Amino acid sequence: MKTNLRLESSPFCYVYSKYKIEEINGKRYVMPEEKAARKAISITEHIDDLLIETLNIGKKEFFRQPIEEFELLNYYAKYGSFGFMIDLAINKYFVLDEKVAVRDPFYINKKENVDFINTEEYLKFFLPKLNKREINSLIKKCKSAANENRKEDYLTSIINEYLIYSEHYAEPLELILNYTRALYKHFYWALDNKPLTMKLPFLSVNHLEHKIEDLYYNNSFGFTINYLKQAIDISYSMQMAQDVRLLKICNFCEKAFIANNPKAEYDTPQCKNKANVYKSRGKTISRNVIHADDGITVKIPNID
Numbered sequence: 306m307k308t309n310l311r312l313e314s315s316p317f318c319y320v321y322s323k324y325k326i327e328e329i330n331g332k333r334y335v336m337p338e339e340k341a342a343r344k345a346i347s348i349t350e351h352i353d354d355l356l357i358e359t360l361n362i363g364k365k366e367f368f369r370q371p372i373e374e375f376e377l378l379n380y381y382a383k384y385g386s387f388g389f390m391i392d393l394a395i396n397k398y399f400v401l402d403e404k405v406a407v408r409d410p411f412y413i414n415k416k417e418n419v420d421f422i423n424t425e426e427y428l429k430f431f432l433p434k435l436n437k438r439e440i441n442s443l444i445k446k447c448k449s450a451a452n453e454n455r456k457e458d459y460l461t462s463i464i465n466e467y468l469i470y471s472e473h474y475a476e477p478l479e480l481i482l483n484y485t486r487a488l489y490k491h492f493y494w495a496l497d498n499k500p501l502t503m504k505l506p507f508l509s510v511n512h513l514e515h516k517i518e519d520l521y522y523n524n525s526f527g528f529t530i531n532y533l534k535q536a537i538d539i540s541y542s543m544q545m546a547q548d549v550r551l552l553k554i555c556n557f558c559e560k561a562f563i564a565n566n567p568k569a570e571y572d573t574p575q576c577k578n579k580a581n582v583y584k585s586r587g588k589t590i591s592r593n594v595i596h597a598d599d600g601i602t603v604k605i606p607n608i609d
């Protein structure tokens with residue numbers, strides 16, 4: 306089966322000009338800086354770069370390599386937040402309900418079952434700077450938007466604006482690292498042909514919107530992407546499903562990359578050269594060592 310599938314960014318996706326890492330209630334969060342400017346962004350425009358950069362943050366976490374704060378902050382300033390708050394909720398319009406049904410809450414509790422959390426509590430987790438009164442007035446605002454908007458498209462974008470695109474929206478560092486590591490780990494294991502028995506908490510397509518009208522106009526079928534994590538998960542699935550897979554892991558530095566040539570083994574000419582030097586010295590490249598600019602270290606994948 307060949308398909309012509311397109312991903313299109315909703316026009317109501319946003320990024321802030323500057324982000325910070327702040328500790329709130331004992332958790333470290335990434336959130337917009339005060340008075341940072343918000344602008345609309347297409348989250349599908351650079352979707353290949355987005356996927357690779359996400360996987361490579363996960364790669365560092367997987368191999369327990371240090372991740373500098375600025376790397377995460379640059380990532381956020383480029384692409385915005387992941388949108389975990391919407392993504393982890395099974396009931397998409399949880400803000401209109403009493404409780405949120407959450408999948409594997411935050412990848413931190415490692416609960417395989419669905420967990421129910423009070424909506425106020427859930428909002429407080431992702432909007433940690435708001436007090437009870439502010440949270441309740443936000444819930445009211447969302448409910449009145451639902452009363453006024455009969456078209457679901459509008460409601461989705463308005464609620465997303467109030468929640469995941471709000472200046473108060475924050476994502477825990479731990480959650481970001483767990484997610485990116487899970488994505489890389491899945492990829493790494495798939496390439497090693499290990500049985501993929503692990504649960505895939507990240508591949509969620511339950512909140513995707515279809516654009517069936519594309520079939521009439523350009524003989525393609527489209528998905529409207531409303532937040533970053535959707536774009537990453539779908540583009541990862543599409544890359545993995547290619548007949549000739551171009552999404553690869555460099556044989557030298559273990560970074561993910563998208564190759565132009567299906568036979569490529571290295572992400573850069575530098576890695577290819579370094580690998581050749583190793584080979585010419587008669588050293589075999591083992592998958593148990595990791596090569597970095599400052600030398601070699603033994604890999605201890607973070608697999609739990």
Ligand SMILES: [Zn+2]
Pocket residue numbers: 555556557558559560571572573576
């Ligand atoms: Zn490389």
